[in-house]
Amino acid sequence: LREENGYIINYEYGKTKEVIYDYDEIEARLCNRINRIRSIDTANFNYFNYQFELYHQDISIFNDIRRNIKQEQLSTDEKVKLQQYLRNTKLDDVRQFLGSLDYVFTYYRHATGRPTTSTLKESVKALIHNTSHLHSYILNEKQPFANIQLKYVINLYELIEELVFDEVMKNYVKQELTTDVCVNEEEKENIIGQFIRSTYMLDNIPQQLKDPRVWLSVLKRLIIRVITANIDLNVPMQIYIERTDLWNEDLTQYLDLINITDNVLVRHTYVILEGIEAKSTQNY
Template sequence: MTVQLFIEKFIRSKSRLNDSILRWTNFSAIQLRYIIDFYEMFEEIAFDQVLRVYIKKELAEEAFNPQDRKRIIEAFCRATFEENKITEKLKSIDIWIAMLKRLIVRILNANISLDVPLQIYLERTDLWSNGINYEDLAMFEVEDIILLQHTYVILTGLENKKKAANQSQQPEIKSKVQTGEGLRKKVNTWYTQTATATTSTKEIRGKKTSGNKGHS
């Protein structure tokens, strides 16, 4: 069922609906089962385009010294996607980055206490996507000294970690390309040398044959 069909079938009073919703065909044609994914995607875009610039001072990296930031990020990584016993669905760093963005948009944008353990919010299934359930979330536990206040620091730490991993793969890819080019050059050189040698052999044989005919 599409968004448009749902509205037409189940929402009798459309006085509170913006008319542009149905006129926006790209949106109204979305299947209803994908609407949550669509909403979550918009949350992540909203964070990147708007909220990141206006992050609260008490959440910003400058609120913590470098040693504390490093300790918090490393402890979080060890307890979560780097944990061996964790489910495969949670071993992707991208899953955690997306979840932390949604957490900031939904929770930290409100006026709430920041000195509570982050683990409390990590256990909420509504902040996760890709079918993450309670059983999956029970497979890790972040220590209580890591607080809600550390969310943005952890997010930027994971983003930097991902960026560093991507950059480290670039030389390897480049090396493979160069190795491939080197092999092609060797093959071309071998082919040229072989072709030259074959031509020379034919010329020598031709001369010998001509010489033999002359003697006869």
């Protein structure tokens, strides 16, 4: 007994194994918290997509879709028509359309047994219960995209992806890819030359890979899908160029022929891209 305040110290306090819950207090606190939670209108919920799932080709959404839905290339005329339409479209709409395709692709990666002639609109309605957050280009038959068949869906995505890079992302490329990548102009030209000689100027390279535009497309995909994520930029580019998900399906059979020198690194990607574009412009 402590004389100064008249209470007894219980040295056994806290040693018991019993737990006594004050359920009334718990209920009151939970009710108070729940009452503060905002109600969510799922019908009008704005979804956002996880990017950079393409970090490794073994989990690439593109390879999964190709396994389930045989893919083909759009005709040249169809590509030109769609490109022209997209260039006359607001960039915000193009970006939102691409984002909606990202979301749709997460369903396509598990879609087995879908007929390749099924359209974008038909397949989305069959696979996705809530489509209110998708861009109107996917479901609106008045637009040229809703009726595109599933066998062309990856080619369509790549078409839009390249436009987004040219019109938007090109202005926001990582500083590590644009500033002080090479010591001087001589090193820069040397790196570009090594890449070109190892790729579309290679003597035994198939005719399909001799077109610089093929390589420009692959380099853009490499920047968008891989380099935008937080990866080591000081590794040989060859490691990523070998990834099948960066290539059109009809070209993957030739990847074993490509052997880019080890001193051409991932951080040189944008410099090489600009170099090939400049040389292509001079040749036309």
